[in-house]
Structures are given as C-alpha cells and as structure tokens.
Amino acid sequence: MEMNQPIGRTPLDDRPDGLVGKPLDRVDGPLKVTGRAPYAYETHALANPAYGMIVTATVAAGTITAIDSDAARRAPGVIYVMTHENVPAQGEKKEQVWPQLQGREVTFYGQPVAFVVAETFEQARAAAMLVAVTYDKAKPRGLLRDRLAEAYEPKPMTTSPGVKPDSALGDFDGAFAQAPVKIDVEYTTPTQIHAQMEPHATIASWETGPDGDGVVLYSANQMPNRGQPAIGSVLKLPPERVRIVTPYIGGGFGSKLQAVPEATLAALASKVIKRPVKVALTRQQEFHVATHRTDTIQRIRLGADQDGRLSAISHESWSDTAMGDGFYETSANVTRSLYAAPNRVTKHRMVNLNLPIASSMRAPGEAVGQLAFECAMDELAERLNLDPIELRIRNEPTEDPEKKIPYSTRRLVDCLKAGAERFGWDKRAKPGATRDGQWLVGLGVSAAARQNPLKPSSASVRLGPDGVLVVRMAMTDLGTGTYTILTQIGGEMMGLPPEKVRVELGDTNFPKAAGSGGSFGAASAGSALYVACDNLRQALATKAGINSDEAAFADGAVKAGNRSAVPFTDLVGEGLEAKGEIKPGDMEKKYSQYSFGAHFAEVGVDMDTGEVRLRRMLGCFTGGRILNAKTARSQAIGGMIFGVGAALMEDAVIDPRYSYFVNHDLAEYHVVAHADVPDVDAFFLPELDDKANPLKSKGLGELGICGAGAAVANAIYNATGIRIRDYPMTLDKVLKGLEERDLQRRT
C-alpha cells in the first residue's frame, strides 16, 4: 500500500472496544523481568566467543607516534591485538558508520586506536590497559562559540534529502524592523548524552561459505535494515551478507540508529581470529566512542503587534560535530510549521571540531529547538502582558505557514485548553508572587510538536494449523512496547486474542522494516502488519467462499452475515501466509503531518540555594489513534522526564584544553532520578488521522520531550522573575539571579 489517499473506514474502526488501544501489559514483560530476554551481549547463539575491549585515544587531536602492544600481547588470555598496523582492509564510510583504526591521525578523544581480544572479559580489559600509545599532540579545535566565524551551511541530511538547512518567506528584515514589539534573544543548549541503560554491544561472527564471506552481528541496533548497507560498506560486504539480529534492546534514544565502532571492530577481529568476538562499551566509553547530541547556540527573533500577532519569525541555530562528519542539529525545522507569521527565516550552520560524532538523540531538532523557541514565546507573552496560552492561540495557523498545505490534523489549541483546565493553569500568578515556605513556586507552559513521518516497511504473517498468528519483520523494540502494539494490531485484525499472536522481530532475515527512530516505528511497522493482515483476511475469506467485504473475523474464525463461522484451523491447512508493505505517498506531500501537545509544569525554586525542583507536570497530547493506552502514556511521560533532565541537569561539559567531555560517567553527568519527578502525568485527546497511515495513528516516541524542558524553564521564570537562557538551569545560574536581585533590593 502506498499512502496516496486518506484510508477511509477500516476494520480497526469497527470495534471501539477492540484490542487496539487497550492498556495491554507488555507481552515481553515477563521475559524481561525474569532475565529470559537475551540482549545482544547475552545471547548464546554464537558459541565460544572471545572478548574484545576497545582502547581509545586519550588526546583529541594529533598523530600516533607509536603503539606498544607487546605487554598486551603477552598478557594472560590475549588472542589478538588489532591496531592501524594490522587491521584488515576496509571500505568506504557510509552515513555515520566509519572505517576503524585508519592510520595514525587522531581527531577526537575516545577514538578507537586499538582493539584487544582475549579469552575472558577481565583479561581483555586488563590487557587493553597495557597498550601504550604515544602521541604527537596538536592543539584541539575548541568550542563552538569560538568557531562561529567559520560556520558553514550544511548539506541536507541523507535521511531527509528534501529538507534544506535554510528557509525564507516574505521580508523578515523589513517586518522585524517595523514590528512594535520585538524579542531578540540567544539561547544555548549543552551537549547531551543518550545514557540508555544497555550499552552498545555486539557479538560478531565472520562466516566464510560457498557464497563468499558474510557476517552475523548480534548487535543492539535500532534500524538493522539501515545498518546492513552502512556496515557492509565498511566491511566490504554486500548488504545481504550482513545479518543483524537484535530482538531486545535496552534503550537507544537514537544512539543505536547507526552501527558504532564496536560492531565494526568485533566483525574485523572475528574475521582474523575465525571465532565469534563479543564486545560492549564501558559506561565511560559511551560518552565518547558512541554518539551524543551536539550543543547548540540559537538566536530567535520575534516581531509582533500590540495584540501579540506575529509578523516576523527568525530562528537560527549553530551546532557542531566531528571532523569530517556532516551531521547538524535541525533545531529550527519545527519552527517552519508551528506558528503563523507572513515573514520568516530559519537558518542552520555548523562547524567541525575535535569532538566525537554528533548524531540523533530523541527528537533531534525539535527537542532543543523548542527548548529555545518556546521560551522565546514566553518572553514575548511577558512583554505583551498576555497569557502565554492566549499568545499561542492568537498565532494559530490555518495551514502550514511555509509549506502552504493543510495540516492532516492539528489540535494544538485543544491540547493547550484541555491541559490548562486539568492542570489548574488559572492559579498561575505574576512572576515571583507565589511562595510556599522557602520555595518560590511557578507555573510554565509550552507547546509540543514533532513531525510524523511514515517509512517504507514490510511484514509477513502466517496463520498456522495451531491457530497461532506468527508475525515477522526486521522491526525492533527498544523497550517502547513494539511487540505489544503489534500483537494488538495482529490480534484485532484477525479476531484473535493476544495469546494467539506471536510477534518475532529484530532479524534482518525477516521482511525489511522501518526500525525504531524518528517516531516512525509504530506507524510504519504497524501499517505493514495491517496490510499483511488485510491480505490474510482476503485469503481466508476466499478459502471460506465468503465475499471479503462481508467477512467478519472474530474468535479465531471468519463469518459473513447469518452463515455459521468457519474456524481458521479448517482453512489454513499446513499454514497460510501473507505479506504486507507500506510506503509513504502523496499524503505526506499534500498534508503537513505533526503530532501536537502541550506541557504544563510547576516548579519550586529554593530562595536560599537556587535549587530547582519539579513539583508536578502534565502533558496533553494528540497522536492519532492510540494503539496502547499504557505504552503510549509511558512514552509520553518518559519523554517529559527526559525534558525535565534537559531543563535542569543534563550537561556534558567540554574542557576546551583537552576537547573532551569532562564529566563522562553517570555520577557526574546527571539524568533525573525518581525523586526529581514526583508527579508526572499525561493524557491524550481523541484523534484519528486518516492521512497519516492505515492505522490513523501518529508518532509518540519523541513528542513527549518536545517542549517539555521549556515548560520547566518558563515555570522557573514564573517562580522567580529570573530568565535564564543557558541550559541546563542549574542552581548556580539561578543563584546568580537571586544574588543580583537581593543586591538591587539592598541598594
């Protein structure tokens, strides 16, 4: 199916009380909590693996003058030490998958410079410490702020080639100059680390057979079908000779979108020693060997009339990545579609630094873009003495302001209003006016918007003589609930209870699927399954001699009208199989597709210490058809909690002298703890989007983080009257404002 027209009525519309939408517990939950769900590092499918450990560069820029690996080679249990001097030949970099151990040049701290393979993990780790690398150090290319003069216009991302880095409409400069009310502010966001629970891990087995070489990678990978050609390019293998198996993943948040060095190194080592090799990154290595979200500098200019109607919007963003890499943070993309204004500019610029590779992290672009933009809107509302919700309502567009096409659905205003009512927004007072003991209390709001893509995806279904529907696709479940929602879709389409549906994911031997990322996973994989089930329904109806338009599927049987039901088991013989495929089509060109929502946060700011603590938070969202009320809510509040961390603490600090992330462990890189998120809730307004996909659903994986941190930041302003424009809003920055204000009061 190609999504060229609205889907019309579907079997999922027929049963409002059906399986889809129910808060079904995770079908893989019992396996996970009892340790029977093998993650990449834990699989026993490849016998007798050796253990690898990566040795990383300790300088950010320079040349390797010598690698002394004699001691490591002689250490107990060591099988092989791989360096640039003996690494097998590799092919070309593709996307963000890089050949490893290429020559003497070092361009970032944490760059792999050797790979030690031993009989045990402990032996590999001990021997890795014995590899002595000496460098001719160079001065690293320091901070983004210091390199703005050389910032350049990036090339469009390979993942969305049609989206240009810059956009312009009307006459921004003229309109901004004439606007009676202006905001011109700069916000900065720091480097952030994915910090997913499961580290990057791979067990690789190089296999030589009659058809030539190939590799099997048991590897934590969000998008295995995208990984095949990329890692194949580096390993000089055709994509179909790279098999990636990844049934369970312990979180990714974008860091496992691309095969990272550990998979390549394990594959190369396996090729040499002719034995499986397993490797996981240490937590410290996660900060440098894996990817991160770049820091950004963003300038936002808003011009409005006295009533708050925007005439001019400009959003510019600067970001950075590794030397030779082309990734840039698309912070301003969402601004193109969020609020009405006739004159508008967005611009992205980037620089290359001696830092590790920047890449996608949950809601790349939107997450940090809305941290800045939604605070700028709050500043404008403050300037106009207008409620920030009212400001957003006054700038609600009737169509996408840049694409000039209608929205498929847009209930942003409804989310703002419904959320405000449930949250008690009317209790919001003037800045600095509410106290509770030593706490200054404030409320903040932000809009949320995240693009809703559909990606090509396919699925196979097979109804067996045992009456069980087996679903297969190379889709992944990061812990988000994919197994569960696919069980629900398959079950409802075929009239089967969840226990009669078995979903098998995470193997590139299965039909190609979109994978998990960019909020497209559930819609794309779920739609492929929908189509496959639709085809299976037709096949069953034909076998039963029923016109498929009249056929009803329930309780493991098909029936039509008053005729008696025919059990599937009478129809499928040895098993009946069907395939399904979904592709994006005209609908994404004719309609602007976004998920929307609104965040409301209440914070307390300690008037003595400047400590900020979230007191409660509420999100109201729309995401088309909700496939599982429980996993959808979990996704939403998970994103919101992520946003609280972005607002208050997440910050990988760069020491420009050494050009590395100083606080590279989870003791000093803070993500929120339970005590930081005492009361977080989310709810959804009913919605069906018949332009999005056959499920009429929309992406939810990233919507929750979009704008969440801005609501917290705006609440800090409302609590204190202090506007901080440099994330995260740690107590030292709040304290500076409190001190300055106390000083003013005394003088």
Add this chain to the structure above:
Amino acid sequence: MKAFTYERPATVQEAAQLAADRPDARFIAGGTNLLDLMKLQIETPATLVDVNRLPLAKVEETSEGGLRIGALVRNADLAAHPRVRKDYAVLSRALLAGASGQLRNKATTAGNLLQRTRCYYFYDTAMPCNKREPGSGCAAIGGFNRIMAVLGTSDQCIATNPSDMNVAMRALDATVETMAPDGTTRAIPMADFHRLPGDTPQTETDLRKGEIITAVTLPKPVEGVHIYRKVRDRASYAFATISIAAVIAAEGAGKVRAARLAFGGLAHKPWRVAQAEEALVRTGSADTAADAVLKGARGYGANDFKIPLTRRTLRAVVAQATRT
C-alpha cells in the same frame, strides 16, 4: 583491572600486618568506591585484604554516654540505629542524604571515611592529577572545577572530600580508633584525621602504613537542633555542591546558646571553624559566622558560586534552627 592477590585474615591485627607487609595492599569492605577505582585503574592494589568478616560490625554504648560504631557498620544500619536517630540525628540525616539505598546497604563506616574525591580529572587516567599521579599537575585548576574546593586548597590540588557522613562526624567531634600492625591502638580526632592537600594531595588521611580503622566513637550527645542541609543538583543520588551539618541550641529567634557547624563540599576535608561558631553564639548573626567560615575562600571560576551559596545556606540553616 589489574590482577591482585586476595587475603581474608581472621583477626584485626593480622589484617593490619598483611596490609603493612604487602606492597600496595588495600583493605576492602563494601567496595562501593574501591572497585570502581580499580576497574578504571586509578587504584591498582597488588593485594586486597578483605575485612568483611572481622568482628567490627557492632554499635555499642560507651561508658561516657556516647556510641562506639564498629568500622564495618553499614551506612544503612547506622542511619537507622535508634540511638543515632534519637541523639545524633545530624549523622543519620547526613548518611541518608548520600548515595542510594543499594550503596548504603554495602558501604561501611570506615570505608566512608576513606571515600576518595569525585574530581573529574582524578577519575580519568589520561589527565594530569597530582593526587593520582604525584607531580603530573592539576587539570582542575584552569579547567572545569564546578565541584572543587574553595577553602584549604593548594596549587597542587583543589579536590574536595565528597562524603556526607564525614561532615556530620566532624560536627559531632567523632574520634577514629585504629590498630597498628604491632597491635597498638590510637584515637584520632576527626579534626586531624583528614588532611589538606598541600604538596602531598595523594596523602588524604593521618593513617600510617597498615594501620586499620576499628571504630568511630561519638562523645555523649549535645543538645540542640540537628540539621543536615545538602545543596545538590538533583533531588537524590548526587554529591553535595555544598553541605552543612549543624547542631544549634537556640533560645528564641536570633539567640544561639551553642552551635556546631561543619561544612562539606568546600575543602579537601570537612571544614569547621571555631571562630564561626563563637561568632554565631556571640552575635546571633549567620552572616558574621559565614564571614569566619569563608575567610580566605577563593573560587576557581566554575565553583565561584559556592562562596555565596555557603553564606545563603548558612543563613537558612540558622533561621531554621532558631525558628520559634
């Protein structure tokens, strides 16, 4: 991690002897800090002397009306001990402000005394650090030093002691009891137990080679409101930016009869200044006390905020203690 020899001595003195005889020996109890350091090869002991089965896990009353806390008493047990909760609440509160439930179940009293700094540069063997590798330099000076010290620093080291427990122990005038390899014992006041970095930041305590901590003794309880105020970047599981352990006896607002004030996060050891306590009793003014505490304080850039933060937090603590 480097390979090491593992020993499990039967007596305290045997443990001390093993630690004295073997080069690069370390005692291991909860291992909540040492194992992390060994994995990163910041600590590379040749011998681990496991003291977990030694009979040092009791809390006993002393004849002076105080408490003798065995070296192996776990942080969770100490925080929950009825006498500690009743008479030494500042200690209980400090312990519960630290780490996580899982860590407090493992971490011991003596181990907490010996907890090493969280300085980012100490934790990365690729970086210069005089504490980890004497003579290599200090990357924190001129670097990112948000968590570093503002008092008692040297041009060799600006690291802090990260423990919460130590700050309360200092306020309570605890004494550290030890046994030497020859069986002799001594009692070291908390004031003298931790050292300032000076020119030897690698030497963090007054302990001698092989000397093993057997207990920490608390004198009889002192009257007053017990407060442990920890200012931190997230609501739990974060080291203090600064902290204050206070025991303050007040007679109405602004009138302080007796005060003990110890500070964490400011220096290489828990910081306590007698003049500050005297000033608070004499004047009732937290600002005057803060002046005495912060005398000679200097920021290194990212940690400048600790100086006003200490002043403001002390004001809040005194106000809380003297609220009628």
